[in-house]
Amino acid sequence: MSVSKKKYIKVIGAKEHNLKDITVNIPKDSLTVITGPSGSGKSSLALDVLYNEGKRRYIESLSSYARQFLGLPKKAEVDSIEGLCPSIAIDQKTVGHNPRSTVGTITEIYDYMRVLFARIGRIYCPDCSMEIKSQSAENISKSIIELFRDKKITIAAPVARYKKGTFFNELEKLFNLGYYRFIIDDKKYSFKSLEEIKKLKLKKTERHNIDLLIDILEVKSEELSRIRESIDKAFELSNNLAKIIFQETEYLYSADRICLSCNSSFPELEPRLFSFNSPIGACKSCNGLGQYYYNDFEHEEHLENICKECNGKRLNKLALSVFVAGKNIYDLSKLSIINLFDFFNKLNLPKSELDVAKSLIKEIKSRISFLSDVGLQYLSLNRTANTLSGGEGQRIRLATQIGSYLSGVLYILDEPSIGLHQRDNDRLIKTLHKLRDLGNTLVVVEHDSDTMLNSDYIIDMGPEAGTLGGNIVAQGTVKEILNNAKSLTGAYLSGRKNIEVPQNLRQTKCFINFENAETNNLKNINVDFPLNVFCGISGVSGSGKSTLIMQELVPELNKILKDRLIGSKKIKNWPNIIKEVDNLIVITQAPIGRSSRSNPATYLGIFDEIRKLYAGLPESNIRGYKVGQFSFNVDKGRCSKCLGEGILVISMHFLSDVIIECDQCHGSRYSKETLDIKFKQKNISQVLDMTAREALEFFQAHASIAKRLKLLCDVGLDYIKLGQSSTTLSGGEAQRIKLANELSKRGSKTVYILDEPTTGLHSSDIEKLLKVLQALVDKGNTVIVIEHNLDVLKSVDYIIDLGKEGGDLGGDIVAKGTPRDISKVSDSYTGLYLKHLL
Incomplete structure (x- = not known):
């Protein structure tokens, strides 16, 4: 069906943000696809x-009962939306920081494997x-006599084992x-009466252990029949289970399984046995975390060690002793997705x-x-959620949604x-096409040219960022966007605009000779x-790029730069390197602050200068x-x-907290007396509400402030507000703020390392960023970027x-040299795509 004949979601009068x-x-x-420069809306x-309105x-x-647990989101600033369907957002937020959360648990694959x-x-x-x-009760009884002869035991x-419930009916029956x-x-x-059982009042929501005491005796050979009768009775009352309690130790026996050699039962x-989140399956030493955590008080660090009991496998010995086709559940969890599929295919x-x-294997x-x-074929099921990038987390959620087979949803x-x-x-x-073909509507915020060229419809926002954005510059099919002279995106897609390939490449006379990189999948x-x-570090996802740079190069380079006498076993020419390099700056996508009080102005030191300016005004001096x-x-x-x-955050007890604007300062954060002080007709709160571009013009005459604001604009963040909370910034924005700070x-003689700095950038913004990075190198620095973007790599x-x-199939060097050298290597996927550009 052509787009023109389809129904629409009609958004009328949207005024949210810019x-x-x-x-x-x-x-x-x-x-x-909704595209446009960063900050365009x-x-x-x-x-x-x-999403919020859906x-x-x-x-x-x-x-109303269900709503009390969910809370009602704030209504979007829009006149009306017609034809809106239930919406699901699959965004860049990480899938969680819980160390118990893994790829296997998020996708529920591990849950199916537990049942298997x-x-x-x-x-x-x-x-x-x-x-x-x-084994029979007879054999178990003989085993008990051998193990506990002349000892007093309880049968x-x-x-109930770790089960939720009040258990009143069960106790009453017994x-x-x-x-x-x-x-x-x-x-x-x-218990002497049912009244005593009623008074017990076990909490329904908590897990309980209940053992019925059948017999207490001293173990003798002549007591064999008595022991057997008690074991039979225990099996009858607890689904073939019996427990022997000797002093402080408990021994669990089953009518079904026993080791004749070790007399172990x-x-x-049950599925819970294979869960590291359940007391039944988790390693008792580390409680299913695989590491135990401790604090280094001297350095104020939170550290972790591999658990010696389970060797990081998270499960107890019994769970790890159950096999399917020669593999236990941990063995399968550490396989890459591609190898795991191969295992089940050949099972x-x-x-x-x-x-x-x-049916389980099919699922x-x-x-x-x-x-x-x-x-994500390179990931393993036991990869913890907190080690995943935003993009990996998003694609895991996308894969999970496809598995749910929903239709009529706005994704x-x-x-x-x-x-x-x-x-x-x-x-x-x-x-994405498969999800659409199930009968869903997909709206994708994206800068990737391949995704745009394979979309049904494009909405191009702009023309610029912040207050200069927020308009629809162009909309239509791919062909219509390509031919639209007003569309900046169309210009880059059609080739009318292009990021030029540098004519002259720099030559290096000095290399860091790094040897024996072997962390994770790196092949020594x-x-x-x-x-x-x-320098660009490229390769398919999971090939070892981040491991090579962040876990191998960075720690060794840091070590020799901090103590220039200590040396390095991996950097063979370290005496030469400490003469060539003064500093190492690693700029990641980690937040610039975790508090709502942290913002770009405080991080860049601009706010200190602005506060000094306001404190130096005549009115401030008069008031002291x-x-x-x-x-x-x-x-x-x-x-x-x-x-x-x-x-103001208002606690609603069993309802979710309600957040409202402060009725005293109306969101300005300051007292009336502070807001009375104005510079060029603006108070301090109004300055914090300015974008970097507006602030640059406002503080043009103040060199130290203007310099940092210009750098913020140079890295494509002219739309960011000075007082914007750091918790609302994306990973890419946080990274570019850090870059502006370093600039x-x-x-x-500084080595700058950046991890995918083009995250969230339009082609026009990438062009700006490349100028900044090239200028850094021109000043005598080294820039190393981990990157997939072809405009950067060329x-x-x-x-x-x-x-x-x-x-497992990565971790090797496929090619090295100039972009043209790489484009000639037939084994390089990166080279294959560069060849089309060069």
Whole structure:
């Protein structure tokens, strides 16, 4: 069906943030890309208007009981939206910082594998490696006599193991059968009446352990029949389980599985046994974390060590002793996605096991293939969530959504191509098309040219950033955008505008000779990093780029620069390097601050200068105001009601907190007395509300302030507000603020390392950024960028290309040299794409 015949989502009068009262029709059941320069209003339209309003309307349709747990989002600044459907945002926010969260748990693949192991797994004794067979009460009783002869033991039936519930009915039934002695949550009870059981009042939401005490005896050979009867009774009352309690130690026996060699018994397999988030399956030493954490008080650091009990595997010995086709669940979890798919593809099971497992295996393979389709074939299921990049996290959520097979949904994605090599882009685009073809509407905020060229509709925002943006410059099909003279995006897509390839490349006379890089998937490689040039580190996702730079080069280079006598085993020519390099600056996408009080002005030191300026005004001198008067972190000048936050958080107890603008300072953060002081008709709060571009013009006569503001504009952040909370900045924005901060410092002989600095940048912004980076190198510095963007890679002096694939098939140097050298290497995926550009 052509776009013209489709229904639309009609947005009328959107005024959120910098949007200029725009009206736009977005075709349903289509892939629409919203593009434009950074800060032009793309995310405001996609996330703040479409997603928030879609979510708000869906929540509004629920019952008042359900709404009390969800909270109602603030209504978007828009006159009306027609044809809106329930919306799901798949954005750049990380998938979580919980160390218990992994790729396997997020995608639910690990949950299916837990069920698989519980249903068809074979137990082998962790002590003697003998396969465990089921045993009778007779054999178990004989084993007990051998183990506990002349010792006093308690025989119990484990009625509940780590289960939620009140258990009143179960206890009442057992009491009526004549049983009255129990151990409940480690406390002994001897009930004399049902009234006592009623008074117990176990919490329904908490997990409980309940053992019914069947017999207490001293173990003798002549007591064999008594022991057997007690074991039989325990099996009858607790689903084939019996517990022997000797002193402070408990021994669990099962009618189904026992090791004849070690006299060890094994319980019935259940999915919880294979969960490191459950007390039943988790390693007791590290509680399922794989590491134990401790504080280095001297250096105020939070450190971690691998658990010696489970060796980082998170599970207890029993869980790791269950195998499917010779692999335990940890063995499978550490395989890359591509190798895991291969394992399940070749899995050959007996018919009896296959009948049980085929539906599980089908679901596992389906979800694995979705991860592979979005370019994540190099990840493993045990990779923790907090080590994933924003782009990886987003593509995991995208793969999970495809697996849910929903239709009639509005999916909003924020730059899903981030961190993805051009080679994997085709698969991502096919995935987006698959989601669309299920009957969904996709709105993608994106700068990637391949995604735009394969979309059904494009909305081009602009013409510039911040207050100069917020308009729709052009909209239509790909062909219409290519031919639209007003569209900056169309100009770059059609080739009318282009980032020029440098004619003259810099030559280096000195390399950092790095040897034996072997962390993660690196294959013990030797790498020569050039100095005094612009160097790109490329390769497909998961090939080892970040590992090589962040985990190998950076620590060693830091070590020799901090102590110039200590030396390095990996940097062989370190005595020469400390003569050539003075500093190392690593600029990542980590936030510039985690507090709402942190902002670009404070991070760059601009705010100190501005406060000094305001404190030096005649009116301030008359009133005796010092610099602290103009800080919203100090009692003197801030609003006394909101304490300089500008907002009030009202606790609603069982409802979600309500955030409102402070009614005393109206969001300005300051007291009325502080706001009375004005410079060029603007108070301190109004200055913090200025964009970098507006502030540059305002402070043109103040060199120290203007210099830093110009650098902020140079790196494409002219739309950022000086007082914008650091918690609202994207990873790419935070990185470029850090870059602007470093650029404000004079010096040469510095190695700058940047991790994907083009994140979130339009082609026009990349052109600006490249000028800044090239100027840094011209001053005698070295710039090393980990990058996929071809406009950057064609502009560098030297490339180190890793691969050939990701994960286990990566970790090698595929090619090195100039971009033209790389383009001639047939094994290099990067070279293949550079060849088309060069």
